[in-house]
Amino acid sequence: xxxxxxxxxxxxxxxxxxxxxxxxxxxxxxxxxxxxxxxxxxxxxxxxxxxxxxxxxxxxxxxxxxxxxxxxxxxxxxxxxxxxxxxxxxxxxxxxxxxxxxxxxxxxxxxxxxxxxxxxxxxxxxxxxxxxxxxxxxxxxxxxxxxxxxxxxxxxxxxxxxxxxxxxxxxxxxxxxxxxxxxxxxx
Numbered sequence: 001x002x003x004x005x006x007x008x009x010x011x012x013x014x015x016x017x018x019x020x021x022x023x024x025x026x027x028x029x030x031x032x033x034x035x036x037x038x039x040x041x042x043x044x045x046x047x048x049x050x051x052x053x054x055x056x057x058x059x060x061x062x063x064x065x066x067x068x069x070x071x072x073x074x075x076x077x078x079x080x081x082x083x084x085x086x087x088x089x090x091x092x093x094x095x096x097x098x099x100x101x102x103x104x105x106x107x108x109x110x111x112x113x114x115x116x117x118x119x120x121x122x123x124x125x126x127x128x129x130x131x132x133x134x135x136x137x138x139x140x141x142x143x144x145x146x147x148x149x150x151x152x153x154x155x156x157x158x159x160x161x162x163x164x165x166x167x168x169x170x171x172x173x174x175x176x177x178x179x180x181x182x183x184x185x186x187x
Contacts, residue, residue: 042187043165050167050185053124054133057116058084058170058181067103067111077101079115080172080181083108084149088137088176091148109149117152130155130162130186139177148179158186 058080069075077083086100087109103111116133124131134150151157158164164186172179 042163046163046165046185046187047167049124049129050131050165050183053120053185054167054170054181054183057119058172060119062103062115064103066105067101069100069102075101077103079112080170083112084135084172084179084181085174085176087112087135088148088172088174088179091137091146091176113149113152116149120152121154124185125154128155130158130164132158132184133182135179135181137177137179143177145180155186158184162186 060079061076062079062083063076067075067077083101090097090099091109097107099107101108120131120133131154133152135148136145137148138145164184167183170181
């Protein structure tokens with residue numbers, strides 16, 4: 001009878017050990033899936049933030065009373081629609097060169113770079129996000145893109161060695177050609 005109880009106790013111990021091993025394996029698999037989903041969530045968040053940031057920048061209206069058009073009239077130009085297009089048409093500027101929009105006494109390209117740097121630093125910079133912003137002009141099909149603005153960057157930029165995601169290209173068709181704007185965010 002004593003031997004029977006020992007075998008029964010040993011069987012219960014083996015059963016408990018098996019249950020503990022199975023629970024441990026289950027927790028390991030669960031942890032693995034939870035960690036991989038977190039990475040996907042980060043990618044989704046970075047892409048969404050990059051896209052919405054560029055979208056908001058392009059639709060931002062400059063409400064500066066010192067922003068006038070070529071006729072000296074105060075206007076409310078949009079960054080993407082008006083000022084970026086003017087910069088693309090006149091980006092080969094020299095100090096005092098032609099620009100349809102003059103904001104704060106600056107050429108549209110100079111103002112645009114200053115304003116976008118300020119806006120990005122006040123948002124993404126405050127959130128300690130590394131970023132790289134740039135705009136390129138493609139004059140004709142097959143031409144090499146020319147950098148008209150940027151790279152504007154913070155936090156050491158976003159080298160390809162870091163996890164980074166982009167907004168995707170924001171194309172604007174202008175008289176000068178196609179302007180492609182893109183923002184990369186990284187952690």
